[in-house]
Amino acid sequence: MNIAERLAALRARLKELGVDGFWMPRTDEHGSEYLPPHAERVAWLTGFTGSAGVVIVLSETAAVLSDGRYTVQLERELDPALFERGNSVETPPSVWLSHRVKAGMRIGYDPRLVRKPEKAAMAKKLDTAGAELVALDANPIDLIWTDRPARPAEPVKAHPVAYAGEEAEAKTERMGAAVGKAGADQLLITAPESIAWLLNIRGADVPFNPLPLGFALLGADGHVRLFTDRAKLAGLDFGNRVAVEPYEAFEPALAELGNRGLR
Incomplete structure (x- = not known):
């Protein structure tokens, strides 16, 4: 057209x-x-x-x-x-x-x-x-838009703590505590740069920026739900503090939190 x-x-x-x-x-x-x-x-x-x-x-x-x-x-x-x-x-x-x-x-x-x-x-x-x-x-x-390009799925890499300055586990625990202190149950994160900082990761989904696309929910207990394409994370080990879920599961997850009355 x-x-x-x-x-x-x-x-x-x-x-x-x-x-x-x-x-x-x-x-x-x-x-x-x-x-x-x-x-x-x-x-x-x-x-x-x-x-x-x-x-x-x-x-x-x-x-x-x-x-x-x-x-x-x-x-x-x-x-x-x-x-x-x-x-x-x-x-x-x-x-x-x-x-x-x-x-x-x-x-x-x-x-x-x-x-x-x-x-x-x-x-x-x-x-x-x-x-x-x-x-x-x-x-x-x-x-x-019938010939719309696919969502980018570039590999995600770990960002060494020598450059990040702090382990991801320490960041999630510290920021989760701040979420709880603010009176909330979950922090909704939509900015790729914030997710990249929090989890010490880098990607190539965004032109001119070393960022992976995705969403995240950070709980007051420091647990993270990361919504992104799993194939991008091959070889990465986040431990048990990060649960990886499909990109498309993000909006249903928000609806679930709302139904449960979480803040």
Whole structure:
């Protein structure tokens, strides 16, 4: 599909999902700036390859907003017949969208890609305009990206304590105690760099960064549940303080914790 066909396919999918538009920042489920190919959703949909940006798609219009670093790049890479271009600092996405929605409209978003303050700002603006922000179960771009690259599965290596400065077991015990002291049962970790530090590991899933992709839950007892592709960990021994689970098991694990009333 070319860019126009991709945009048309997305609009058709949004209609099937019962929403009138879609808002998505350029990031991944880990809040990354540098993205592996399978997470380059903005670039795939629009052609814009800058490292910062937001795409908004409505039934009759669409836009890509970025900061002043990418003014020229937006002009070069975007088809003006398909996408408006805008400065996200001068006109934040919530403002741009609030000026174009109508009362009763439902705007979808992927909750895995949006931070709490971003969601709050967008929901407030849309509410003022009489519109609603709707969390989608799946990213609609993923549903139409038929040749989407696979999630990276580069080998994970141990980071020697001589460079890390502290054994991973000591880190998990110390940080777990801090979790308990804060009155929580579990610490949710989505940032790959934090997981790499905590477990003294390094990887190559993220361009320009020695990081493995995954999620983790750190308990107050220092026990870690690591959610990543097992094949990447061949030859690594975490001992009994780390339980390795499939990447896809992360969201069900969160639901389980919620059902148990843990904090």
